[in-house]
Amino acid sequence: MDTWTFGWTVALIGMGGTMLVLWILSLLILLLKKLFPQNAQPAERG
Amino acid sequence: MESALTSGLQGLFLGAVSLTPGQAVMILVGCGLLYLGIRKGYEPLLLLPIGFGAVLVNIPLADMMGKEGFLRFFYDFGVLTEIFPLLIFIGIGAMTDFQPLLENPKIILLGAAGQFGIFLTLLLALAVGFDKLDAVAVAIIGACDGPTAIYVSSKFAPHMLGAVSVAAYSYMSLVPLIQPPIMRALTTDKERKIVMGVAKRPVSKTTKILFPIVVTIFASILAPKGAPLIGTVMLGNLMRESGVVERLKSAAENEIANIVTLLLGLSIGATMEAANFLRPQTLLVLALGFVAIGLDTAVGVLFGKAMCLLTGGKINPLIGAAGISAFPMSARVVQVEGQKYNKKSYLLMHAMSANAGGQIGSVIAAAVMLSVLQGMGIIAG
Numbered sequence: 001m002d003t004w005t006f007g008w009t010v011a012l013i014g015m016g017g018t019m020l021v022l023w024i025l026s027l028l029i030l031l032l033k034k035l036f037p038q039n040a041q042p043a044e045r046g
Numbered sequence: 047m048e049s050a051l052t053s054g055l056q057g058l059f060l061g062a063v064s065l066t067p068g069q070a071v072m073i074l075v076g077c078g079l080l081y082l083g084i085r086k087g088y089e090p091l092l093l094l095p096i097g098f099g100a101v102l103v104n105i106p107l108a109d110m111m112g113k114e115g116f117l118r119f120f121y122d123f124g125v126l127t128e129i130f131p132l133l134i135f136i137g138i139g140a141m142t143d144f145q146p147l148l149e150n151p152k153i154i155l156l157g158a159a160g161q162f163g164i165f166l167t168l169l170l171a172l173a174v175g176f177d178k179l180d181a182v183a184v185a186i187i188g189a190c191d192g193p194t195a196i197y198v199s200s201k202f203a204p205h206m207l208g209a210v211s212v213a214a215y216s217y218m219s220l221v222p223l224i225q226p227p228i229m230r231a232l233t234t235d236k237e238r239k240i241v242m243g244v245a246k247r248p249v250s251k252t253t254k255i256l257f258p259i260v261v262t263i264f265a266s267i268l269a270p271k272g273a274p275l276i277g278t279v280m281l282g283n284l285m286r287e288s289g290v291v292e293r294l295k296s297a298a299e300n301e302i303a304n305i306v307t308l309l310l311g312l313s314i315g316a317t318m319e320a321a322n323f324l325r326p327q328t329l330l331v332l333a334l335g336f337v338a339i340g341l342d343t344a345v346g347v348l349f350g351k352a353m354c355l356l357t358g359g360k361i362n363p364l365i366g367a368a369g370i371s372a373f374p375m376s377a378r379v380v381q382v383e384g385q386k387y388n389k390k391s392y393l394l395m396h397a398m399s400a401n402a403g404g405q406i407g408s409v410i411a412a413a414v415m416l417s418v419l420q421g422m423g424i425i426a427g
Contacts, residue, residue, distance in 0.1 A: 001422065003172050003178070004172070006172070006178055006422070006424070007168055007169045007172040007181070008169070009418070009422065010165065010168060010182075010415060010418050010419065010422075011165040011166065011168055011169055012165075013414075013418050014164070014165045014168075014411065014414055014415050014418055015161075015162050015165050017268075017269070017414040017417075017418065018158045018161050018407065018410055018411040018414050019155065019158040019159075021158075021265060021268055021269070021410050021414060022154045022155060022157060022158040022403070022406070022407055022410060023154075023155060023158070024264070025151075025154060025261060025264065025265070025406070025410075026151040026152055026154045026155065027151075028260055028261075028264060029147075029148055029151035029154075029253075029257065030151055032252075032253045032256050032257065032260065033148070033151075033247075033249065033250075033253055036250045036252035036253045036256070037250060038248035038249060038250040039248075
């Protein structure tokens with residue numbers, strides 16, 4: 001594989017992949033927050 | 047008797063007469079790093095042992111990186127095996143509070159944009175003639191994350207470890223100087239004055255505990271080559287948030303992190319032998335590392351501008367600069383810059399969210415890059 005094919009492939013998939021993984025993580029965080037909201041935990045009402 | 051005295055005296059001065067110009071220069075470089083760490087306060091925890099290691103390894107005839115040398119032992123044990131950076135990651139995870147990120151998850155995207163400098167620098171490194179894996183090692187300076195840079199460069203370009211590590215840690219400490227001009231150049235006065243609302247969104251303990259577990263499973267399955275990086279950070283964070291292993295958490299963020307930081311610093315310094323370090327390539331690594339962090343900042347701010355546009359002006363683009371891994375330094379830079387243009391603007395909490403996103407983002411970006419390299423057959427599976 002030539003240098004530029006390598007470079008552009010890693011750059012494009014790398015940027016896209018990082019963005020995609022973090023976007024899905026943000027959705028997972030929202031899901032966790034929905035499933036386990038703060039006020040649903042009596043122990044933390046304090 | 048006379049000849050014995052002469053031989054003895056010769057032995058005493060053998061080191062001095064064996065000192066090469068390259069070793070003398072590297073001893074001065076080591077002293078320069080010591081100066082930066084001690085007098086200027088630039089990442090002293092790392093620059094002091096790195097500088098001292100650089101001095102030690104360039105002492106003629108001491109052979110401290112030889113087969114029996116004590117620096118060789120630390121290097122082989124902790125750097126070649128990648129154990130040191132991973133142990134540091136456990137400590138980082140134990141020290142990091144992801145609450146600001148969990149309160150405002152969409153800001154994590156700024157942590158992705160803040161890593162684009164890695165990939166753009168990869169292209170630049172290839173353009174100036176680095177071979178593929180060397181270019182990867184140079185580009186990873188853009189993660190703005192010392193342990194990630196060390197992990198990747200020790201794995202794929204160990205001959206560049208010294209230059210990459212020095213660049214990574216030096217530029218991290220220079221973030222307050224590197225970022226503001228770029229932030230000002232890419233934003234308008236009106237954008238810099240945007241006041242972001244303070245919406246407290248409480249996060250349950252269960253969410254905080256599940257977060258590191260979910261991130262580890264999900265991200266490691268997507269990018270298995272980065273599982274050691276992701277797994278160790280999240281293990282540290284799980285120890286912190288679970289609240290049931292206070293002793294382990296305390297050891298990870300204190301004793302283990304301190305000991306490993308010392309040994310890691312010495313080991314990195316030990317790679318700075320004159321023959322390895324005094325090459326034009328080192329200057330290129332330092333220059334490209336600087337560019338990488340500048341590009342991270344630029345893309346982060348530009349992404350912040352896009353988010354500002356999409357949200358109808360609710361996001362101050364300055365917080366995009368905090369999407370890098372220099373935590374919490376970068377968030378503080380954003381707060382200071384925001385206050386310069388609008389005294390009523392308190393960007394710190396929002397910038398902390400982006401900064402925490404940058405911490406995860408740098409690890410994810412490295413993991414994604416390693417997995418792409420594996421997929422392309424550039425590195426072994």
